[in-house]
Amino acid sequence: MKIDPDKKSDLSAQIAKAIRDAIIAGQLMVDERLPSEAELAEQFAVSRPTVREALKRLAAQSLIRTQRGAFGGAFVNRLSYGEAYGQQITTATLLLSMNAVSFDVACEARYALERACAPLSAKRRTCEQLATLRAEIQRQAQPGLSDETFCASDVTFHRTLVDGAGNPVLSYQLAGAVEAMQPLMNMITFTARSREAIVTLHTRIADALEMRDAGAADTALSQLEEYTLGLGRDVMQARATRA
């Protein structure tokens, strides 16, 4: 099932790959216990530390979980949406920060994805989600809010919008896009006037969802995208002239 040819080095990576493939192929079922480290070491004809390094690799991807004690060991993990979110967000954040993704490109992607959710959200949003949206809007309208708090509320607003689609796969996909934008958004200093404009557009979105009007939601999102893009360009320009 999982032999290990004597390819070029890095045994722990090969072993991790073998086990990972077995999990993906369904040869190891969820909650099934893997052989103990000692047994794996014998199977692969390597030492225990090498096996351990392989298991740690898998643990980092939430593919397995380990449990100490008698009848403990490594178990195939049921990948939860929560864990997947976390990985998705860190990966997306790093991807954006390390590849010099421009504000424009990130913004375009984010709003394109959100617009994909809007019709579904208009159809399915719950009253509770609508209330959350309203509450966040109210928070954003408060004067004296720090930029970070404003951004955090913005993230909550948009995540709620996405969750409104009632499709966990969509929510998972978009969690990364929305949250990974936050560092970029945090670079923007929100003036009183820009906050007011954003709150107005957020209100328009919430109104559209309340009326279950997909078209209006799409329009408002487009306007918000354009406005956010303008804010980002101003920041970039100010930074360019200052330098």
Add this chain to the structure above:
Amino acid sequence: MKIDPDKKSDLSAQIAKAIRDAIIAGQLMVDERLPSEAELAEQFAVSRPTVREALKRLAAQSLIRTQRGAFGGAFVNRLSYGEAYGQQITTATLLLSMNAVSFDVACEARYALERACAPLSAKRRTCEQLATLRAEIQRQAQPGLSDETFCASDVTFHRTLVDGAGNPVLSYQLAGAVEAMQPLMNMITFTARSREAIVTLHTRIADALEMRDAGAADTALSQLEEYTLGLGRDVMQARATRA
């Protein structure tokens, strides 16, 4: 910078987290070399194997790469789109397969995301991408194609459609959604008639992109979604009656 409180156990996880946080916070720049394993072991007051396990965790997430030899060591990795794709796909695949995500939900998410790309694709698709779409359509029309080959071509078609938007962030986000669906799609047996219908709709999409007609592309995608959904339901129903 990265001390390590004596929280409850699993030192390697704590160390990995400390380094990961340092990378995300930008305290460690891309291509910067981390201290050697021995130095890290001394800093954190743990043994070298423990440090190694932590580093393997980070390597599994492509956060670092290691290089052997003199002046080798662990370096902060520039997360490339390719690596991110890979992780995204395996995570999404597992999420779908282990959480019993229904065909309907996955399908809805996938086509919602693709429709988000369609307008951008209509605007920006290159001639080369259009040619790829046409070539895949031609391949799909060939008789005697295995279901797996047909599915693979389908994936290529849709990934090209997504890439046509010319936004790498979008491509990254959607790679998971499209590829992770493949195992579910592979459960479908494509009859000659259903293949013909799919090819017709694919052609309609390609035509729309050629004319740069976003509306037509959206319509064709909606029809394809509905048709795919129907196919999936038939399979489920057949499976239910057989059981």
Add this chain to the structure above:
DNA sequence: GACGTTTAAATGTCTGACATTTTGCGCGCA
């Protein structure tokens, strides 16, 4: 100055041991 050799630094791997945690079983006691 070019080329081969040495050398040192670092990761990769192994061996063996001990610590810690958790479970299950058996023993003793009421």
Add this chain to the structure above:
DNA sequence: TGCGCGCAAAATGTCAGACATTTAAACGTC
């Protein structure tokens, strides 16, 4: 008989030291 306590076993977590391997820089020779 039933209950609880403690001990042993099994497994992971951690450590220490050693050796193997790889790689590039430093050195020496022609």
